[in-house]
Amino acid sequence: MVGFCDADYAGDRIERKSTNGNCQFHGENLISWALFTAEAKYIAAASCCTQLLWMKHPLEDYQILENSGPIFCDNTDDICLSKNPVLHSRVKHIEIKHHFIRDYVQKGVLDIQFIDIEHQWADIFTKSLTREIFVFIKKNMNMHFISK
Numbered sequence: 669m670v671g672f673c674d675a676d677y678a679g680d681r682i683e684r685k686s687t688n689g690n691c692q693f694h695g696e697n698l699i700s701w702a703l704f705t706a707e708a709k710y711i712a713a714a715s716c717c718t719q720l721l722w723m724k725h726p727l728e729d730y731q732i733l734e735n736s737g738p739i740f741c742d743n744t745d746d747i748c749l750s751k752n753p754v755l756h757s758r759v760k761h762i763e764i765k766h767h768f769i770r771d772y773v774q775k776g777v778l779d780i781q782f783i784d785i786e787h788q789w790a791d792i793f794t795k796s797l798t799r800e801i802f803v804f805i806k807k808n809m810n811m812h813f814i815s816k
Contacts, residue, residue, distance in 0.1 A: 669692065669693065669694050669699075669720055669723060669724065669736050669737035670692070670693045670737050670738055671690060671692045671693070671716040671717070671719065671737065671738070671739040671740065672690060672691050672692075672693075672699060672716070672730070672740045672741075673688070673689070673690040673712040673713045673716035673738070673739060673740070673741055673789040673790055674688070674689055674690070674741075674742060674785070674788050674790035674791055674793070674794045674795075675687065675688040675689070675711075675712045675717070675743075675794060678792040678797055679806070682689075687702070687793070688702075688711060688712035688715065688794065689701065689712065689790045689792070689793025689794040690702050690712055690713075690715055690716035690790055690793075690811065691700065691789055691790055691792075692719045692720055692723055693809075694723065695741065696810050697811050698810060698811060699723055700719055700723065700729060701774045701793065702715055702727070702793075703720065706738075707774075710746045710749055710769075712790075713739060713741055713746050713750065713780060714768060714769045716739050716741065716770075717739060717769045717772060720737055720739065720778060721772070721777070721778075724737075734787065737778065737779075737780070738778075738779045738780070738781045738783075738789070739746065739778060739779070739780045740781055740783035740787075741780055741781070741782065741783065742782065742783055742784065742785050742788045743808060744782060745781060746780065749770075750769050750770050750772055750773045750780045751770070751774075751780070751807045755810075765771045770811075771798055778814045780781075785795065787808075789805050789809050791805065792805045792806065
């Protein structure tokens with residue numbers, strides 16, 4: 669299992685809202701995704717973590733045991749925040765419920781890894797993309813148009 673998360677901080681030019689998106693894969697198959705408005709990229713990473721954990725439990729019922737899957741994030745601050753509890757005193761505005769991601773990283777259940785923006789599949793949920801980039805991401809997400 670693998671997750672991707674991204675956010676567009678205050679990208680809405682009218683209301684200055686942020687858009688966060690994440691998607692989760694089992695193998696090459698897109699299993700779930702989420703799109704929502706929120707305050708920060710770290711919250712998007714926490715949402716992605718929640719989805720991966722939710723996916724992991726039903727698989728265990730079928731004796732499909734997944735090792736810790738990476739969450740790919742293009743923000744190094746989020747990665748550092750999830751691995752270093754000392755930094756949490758600097759981000760008091762993020763509610764404690766979102767810091768549970770740190771616990772799962774420390775337990776080795778999940779791992780947050782950096783990914784460059786050319787391979788950030790969650791961009792399809794958070795940004796206006798050129799047609800070429802949209803088609804490239806859609807292809808890599810294993811998504812296909814099905815006609816009626």
